[in-house]
Amino acid sequence: MDYSNEYLISEAKKAREHAYTPYSNFMVGAALVTESGKIYHGCNIENAGYTATNCAERTAFFRAVYDGEIKFSKIAVVGAPKGVEADLLTAPCGVCRQVMMEFCDPETFTIIMPDGKGGIIEILLKDLMPFGFGPDNLK
8 A cells, every 4th residue: 555645754753742852852752664565653652761662663563573564665754843843844764764674675765854944845765774784684
């Protein structure tokens, strides 16, 4: 199933509503699409020991992997401070990009984000993570 970018952003905004962000108040949501067309939602979950915080993107990936899904086609990511419309450019962090490299084909996996100006950015993982290190590097 091929979802529109606008639909996936709206799904990511729904996921954002579940964010736990008592420290930064910056709420992020993600909508991850499997190759079979299922959508997994994720939100960021903060922790007083900051390194134990989990991003929305990884939450979505880990939920999907737990359910046995390991092939993905795209993800929408939205974020903004609490109380602000989630239309800011919020790109995945380096750790999330590395998780994407583990499970996704960088030549085809797409990241979708609002651009902060009323538009949408659609970028391939290979362009967001040039020279990425993934499973193929270990062969």
